[in-house]
Amino acid sequence: MASHSEDALRLYVDSQFCSPYAMSAFVALQEKKLPFELITLDLAAKKNHEKDFTEKSLTQRVPTLLHGDFSLSESSAITEYVDEVFEGPALYPKDAKQRARARQVQAWLRSDLMAIRVERNTQVIFYGKKFAPLSEAALAAAQNLFFVVETLLPVGQENLFGEWSIADTDMALMLHRLVQHHEAVPARLVEYAHHQWQRASVQQWLQQGRPVL
Amino acid sequence: MASHSEDALRLYVDSQFCSPYAMSAFVALQEKKLPFELITLDLAAKKNHEKDFTEKSLTQRVPTLLHGDFSLSESSAITEYVDEVFEGPALYPKDAKQRARARQVQAWLRSDLMAIRVERNTQVIFYGKKFAPLSEAALAAAQNLFFVVETLLPVGQENLFGEWSIADTDMALMLHRLVQHHEAVPARLVEYAHHQWQRASVQQWLQQGRPVL
Numbered sequence A, B: 001m002a003s004h005s006e007d008a009l010r011l012y013v014d015s016q017f018c019s020p021y022a023m024s025a026f027v028a029l030q031e032k033k034l035p036f037e038l039i040t041l042d043l044a045a046k047k048n049h050e051k052d053f054t055e056k057s058l059t060q061r062v063p064t065l066l067h068g069d070f071s072l073s074e075s076s077a078i079t080e081y082v083d084e085v086f087e088g089p090a091l092y093p094k095d096a097k098q099r100a101r102a103r104q105v106q107a108w109l110r111s112d113l114m115a116i117r118v119e120r121n122t123q124v125i126f127y128g129k130k131f132a133p134l135s136e137a138a139l140a141a142a143q144n145l146f147f148v149v150e151t152l153l154p155v156g157q158e159n160l161f162g163e164w165s166i167a168d169t170d171m172a173l174m175l176h177r178l179v180q181h182h183e184a185v186p187a188r189l190v191e192y193a194h195h196q197w198q199r200a201s202v203q204q205w206l207q208q209g210r211p212v213l
């Protein structure tokens, strides 16, 4: 497919493979077993602000997916599009209420919990970085995060909504910001996060060759 | 419907009617001509952190929609759910690529342009408030915003994607943060924002009785 330009898929991600949103789009394509070209942009060198990428992304953000001539940014829009347009395992729950809940989780993880996202950036996960103790704000955000996962994840289950969905990958990423920094996280949630990390599509992201910082 | 608890719709919004996300969910329900009970929460008095609302919202945020026993937060998840579950005019484009683009717009407006969102909060729109001149960061964000709208909005058209979609209401809200503060906004985008504001569903939100600040 990659040689057939009309339908070719290209995914733009950050060259450190640290964007959790780029990871979500990458996992979606892997789950569907779609061949795609992976293109890295050096965000530190502001390659995302150059004209060629601005025209594709509109918003100068990764990830951006190209499907033939169609370019699409924002990871949750990408995962919805991939699920709608391509065959393969579902990325979202079939049930309308569970699908709505998965969308709630995705939107929430992208617009809240800012203290965790800043104080435990994903270099914790992808580079093993260590940072100063969490602020009061981050500790409060962590409590909110634990409450949400404990409410949504049925006891004894591996996934939030029965079958795996892309919201599981996104949720596990947020938990790993804390788990891999050895913060206090309830054991059931640690187990959930570790289980999600075993997934082949996630492992493929983890195993990308990352530049030395 | 409001008296039939199994299917009753209740929408929790902020008591100042200033949340752009509460507005988006409200407009979705109005467009579908669904009867619903509107419940206001005083966020300044932290009513959203009380146990009863935390159990419903999970994340202590407005808007939260109750549909019978099912409670759902995050405005874009709510507008998707309302569109999927109820009859009536479509809230999203039918075409997969245009629908993807509408989702990109919604996700982007909720996760970027922070300088505009902070320096021109929606009291500009709903209370006529005036603030200090825009920072360099906000001016740069405004240029990004104008580029995106000018790229997506076809010349001579009233809506981003042919027929109206909920992304038009969300985009117009972002533009009105600048338009109603008399910032320099390209004339075509001012016209677009004003046109969107005439919509009956939007007017119903504007006409809510707001408390004195």
Ligand SMILES: [Ca+2]
Pocket (backbone or CB within 6 Å): A021, A061, A062, A063, A073, A074, A075, A076
């Ligand atoms: Ca994104």
Ligand SMILES: [Ca+2]
Pocket (backbone or CB within 6 Å): A158
């Ligand atoms: Ca399993």
Ligand SMILES: [Ca+2]
Pocket (backbone or CB within 6 Å): B021, B062, B063, B073, B074, B075, B076
């Ligand atoms: Ca929201």
Ligand SMILES: [Ca+2]
Pocket (backbone or CB within 6 Å): B158
């Ligand atoms: Ca019209």
